[in-house]
């Protein structure tokens with residue numbers, strides 16, 4: 001789970017920064033509580049400072065209902081059912097106040113929401129329920145006609161020391177072991193953006209996810225379905241899979257999800273750029289590049305589609321790995337190691353032998369982690385890779401040295417045991433890790 005989700009403010013007092021503006025919002029909400037009809041609020045300011053969170057906080061704090069609408073929802077409903085009119089004018093069924101959120105009004109797409117502002121305008125004028133609109137830029141032409149209908153609340157960047165205190169308190173709650181210096185660095189890089197700071201805190205401490213990781217199918221669904229940069233990128237923090245393996249999964253499933261040739265071409269282009277970065281990372285141990293490669297293979301692939309595909313897609317196990325597997329077992333000792341691995345991997349011995357190639361590639365990438373993860377001996381690793389034990393020891397030593405000098409970015413560590421589940425119907429691996 002993302003920290004930004006877990007720590008989504010549940011009351012206005014949990015929103016840090018912009019104290020005066022928060023007080024105004026509380027007064028506005030209390031007026032509504034007393035039955036007074038107030039102007040809609042337009043909360044504007046930079047991203048990641050809590051604008052949208054205000055609506056969610058109000059919902060929890062005052063036990064209001066929350067209805068999120070965009071321009072076309074409003075238009076459609078006014079045109080077809082007239083339900084929004086009703087929604088806006090009356091209390092909800094249960095007598096609760098119904099807060100309406102029109103998020104990011106300045107980002108309405110000019111084609112899809114054409115003529116959206118007049119619709120919103122008339123809606124704002126007639127509403128008898130509280131409405132909150134959010135925007136980045138108060139002076140955006142698109143919202144010129146809405147401005148005068150709203151009370152305006154400006155959110156500014158949150159100051160560094162507040163964010164710092166906030167991150168420290170969360171690090172404590174989450175048992176994140178992170179130095180003050182790194183927290184300071186995170187805060188200064190993200191100048192005033194609370195959301196980005198939280199995401200960074202999470203990115204630098206993958207262990208937060210120990211028991212909250214998402215499986216590869218959910219991760220793929222997010223990357224291939226979403227068109228939101230951050231959502232796609234954040235998958236790399238939560239997916240319970242090695243970077244290289246996840247790339248193979250994405251590779252395999254792009255053409256299953258995407259149908260337009262252009263989308264597919266773009267997606268593969270981004271994936272191959274990720275490959276190029278990964279090549280450099282391996283060669284020169286530039287772990288700093290991992291960020292670019294990760295962004296390209298998640299957000300890059302996600303944003304390669306023009307539009308979401310609204311369909312169910314069955315995702316498949318990477319065929320590359322299956323092919324590697326079918327070149328199979330030349331050596332008798334394979335069995336022995338398989339038996340050992342069997343303790344940690346669920347699935348038939350044969351499938352485990354097939355996965356030797358994968359294990360080899362993981363060992364090549366990170367010997368120490370790989371050995372620990374699969375609970376191998378040095379001799380096993382030597383055998384799997386076809387090299388001598390001395391060579392394995394040498395590689396491990398080099399890894400230690402290069403890590404000592406390496407950059408702060410922490411590599412993602414596999415934390416769960418691999419689970420191979422055999423699907424009886426077509427005898428294919430349907431789930432991995």
Ligand SMILES: Nc1ncnc2c1ncn2[C@@H]1O[C@H](COP(=O)(O)OP(=O)(O)O)[C@@H](O)[C@H]1O
Nearest residue numbers: 004008015016047048049050051052053194195
């Ligand atoms: N001022 C804040 N105080 C506490 N958390 C915040 C604040 N601003 C952002 N966040 C965190 O970032 C997430 C996203 O914030 P959001 O309200 O969507 O930002 P905005 O709408 O201004 O872009 C929230 O769920 C919360 O975890």
Ligand SMILES: [Mg+2]
Nearest residue numbers: 051052103134
């Ligand atoms: Mg927002």
